[in-house]
Amino acid sequence: MKNFCYEYERPAVTVDAVIFGFAEASLKVLLIKRGIEPFKDKWALPGGFIQMQETAEDGANRILKKETNLEGVFMEQLYTFSAVNRDPRERIISIAYFALVKQDDYQAQAGDDETSAEWFEINKLPSLVFDHEKILRTAMYRLKGKIRYQPIGFELLTDKFKLSQLQDLYEVILETSIDKRNFRRKILQMELLIDTEEKEKNVAHKAAKLYKFDKNKYDELSKKGFNFEI
Amino acid sequence: MKNFCYEYERPAVTVDAVIFGFAEASLKVLLIKRGIEPFKDKWALPGGFIQMQETAEDGANRILKKETNLEGVFMEQLYTFSAVNRDPRERIISIAYFALVKQDDYQAQAGDDETSAEWFEINKLPSLVFDHEKILRTAMYRLKGKIRYQPIGFELLTDKFKLSQLQDLYEVILETSIDKRNFRRKILQMELLIDTEEKEKNVAHKAAKLYKFDKNKYDELSKKGFNFEI
DNA sequence: CCAAAAGTGTTCTTTATACACCCATGT
DNA sequence: ACATGGGTGTATAAAGAACACTTTTGG
Numbered sequence: 001m002k003n004f005c006y007e008y009e010r011p012a013v014t015v016d017a018v019i020f021g022f023a024e025a026s027l028k029v030l031l032i033k034r035g036i037e038p039f040k041d042k043w044a045l046p047g048g049f050i051q052m053q054e055t056a057e058d059g060a061n062r063i064l065k066k067e068t069n070l071e072g073v074f075m076e077q078l079y080t081f082s083a084v085n086r087d088p089r090e091r092i093i094s095i096a097y098f099a100l101v102k103q104d105d106y107q108a109q110a111g112d113d114e115t116s117a118e119w120f121e122i123n124k125l126p127s128l129v130f131d132h133e134k135i136l137r138t139a140m141y142r143l144k145g146k147i148r149y150q151p152i153g154f155e156l157l158t159d160k161f162k163l164s165q166l167q168d169l170y171e172v173i174l175e176t177s178i179d180k181r182n183f184r185r186k187i188l189q190m191e192l193l194i195d196t197e198e199k200e201k202n203v204a205h206k207a208a209k210l211y212k213f214d215k216n217k218y219d220e221l222s223k224k225g226f227n228f229e230i
Numbered sequence: 231m232k233n234f235c236y237e238y239e240r241p242a243v244t245v246d247a248v249i250f251g252f253a254e255a256s257l258k259v260l261l262i263k264r265g266i267e268p269f270k271d272k273w274a275l276p277g278g279f280i281q282m283q284e285t286a287e288d289g290a291n292r293i294l295k296k297e298t299n300l301e302g303v304f305m306e307q308l309y310t311f312s313a314v315n316r317d318p319r320e321r322i323i324s325i326a327y328f329a330l331v332k333q334d335d336y337q338a339q340a341g342d343d344e345t346s347a348e349w350f351e352i353n354k355l356p357s358l359v360f361d362h363e364k365i366l367r368t369a370m371y372r373l374k375g376k377i378r379y380q381p382i383g384f385e386l387l388t389d390k391f392k393l394s395q396l397q398d399l400y401e402v403i404l405e406t407s408i409d410k411r412n413f414r415r416k417i418l419q420m421e422l423l424i425d426t427e428e429k430e431k432n433v434a435h436k437a438a439k440l441y442k443f444d445k446n447k448y449d450e451l452s453k454k455g456f457n458f459e460i
Numbered sequence: 461c462c463a464a465a466a467g468t469g470t471t472c473t474t475t476a477t478a479c480a481c482c483c484a485t486g487t
Numbered sequence: 488a489c490a491t492g493g494g495t496g497t498a499t500a501a502a503g504a505a506c507a508c509t510t511t512t513g514g
Binding site: 409411412416432433434435436437 | 475476477478479483484485486487
């Protein structure tokens, strides 16, 4: 049974993923209900042991795919958690990632497997196992810091979005209110949004224009020293 | 000999440290000459296997102490490198840290052991083993990004410094030139420097005032939402 | 016609940038 | 006396912050 032997004791290594979504003007996190001990039936971040033939990033993508059936979304290494007793069983080091997904895509594609994954509003979280609350706090802190200087907010919205959705997103994540006119001017002045010429439909008010984020243009400008900032 | 057996195969886990110093107006990194195979006598970042009773941060501090005899300096987790073949022997995952040390302190205290550690100017590096060049690039990128928004530059200077030293530091790390008057005004307006009432001595020109960074005041202001920015 | 969200400009304040000369000290 | 780096102020441009009304649409 125990076939892998080493000269020195080794910690186990896992990968955990903080998967953020945004819907109904609130920030959400995907949690899974543990199916095994320890802490069976408690909520946890999706994760698993790293495989010998995969990088940590591969592992994080594998977990993302398993839980959401999504691939190719924004994903970034968050931090490596190595407290000696973070797992009651044995020494386990966790390399944590955070991902930003377009929640509508997920809702369309997932639901076809029976893992008990569920979206939780960031302000209505259950208690989590191990040090997962700490990991989640770290992820939120990172997201909050990063969204102002990199155009990652768009990763949480559908491809076409209206400016008020983008503003809602910033307001929720940064926990501030932003002046509508100043926000719109600032975003539009960057010239990173493509006007799709479409409008939202069937709303009981003036229909909003829909925009797309121009990733190619952003990449171009970045090379020339442009810095995104909200 | 191989006494530690597990049900599943496990990667080994190491900690590597990118230790930055600043002297003679240039940024330096501490490298060690490897004493063992593989790559014996090649230059590498200081590092070692993580111990079962220490966190990664403890490990990084242990390595820092071993190589420089310093403790309590600025240290922060950088990134975890997990490419499958980054080490030719076997799968080794490295949790990398970066540290900022006051190089003068080091020169005063170290030299009492015979490890072949040596400071290299960042622009005159030898080639490094494994993926250590990648780790170093990652560290420099992080340092460059971070120094503008957190007062970590002071960690590289002696306790008392003159403004031109601080400016040199920013110019070297950011790879730009900065207007002297604008720089001085910006730094002094923050009111985070304490005028020590001392001046440099024995220089063939007007003696510069010496300042200290007021960490307590910075911590206070941070709590109230102040953001350091150069 | 009413409710609900979209869309739009101007003024004022703050911050960033560009720029050149005199001062103190040791040799 | 001279070479070296220290120290200082102002004017202009750019960016940020504050603020209220009209428009479009479905019910």
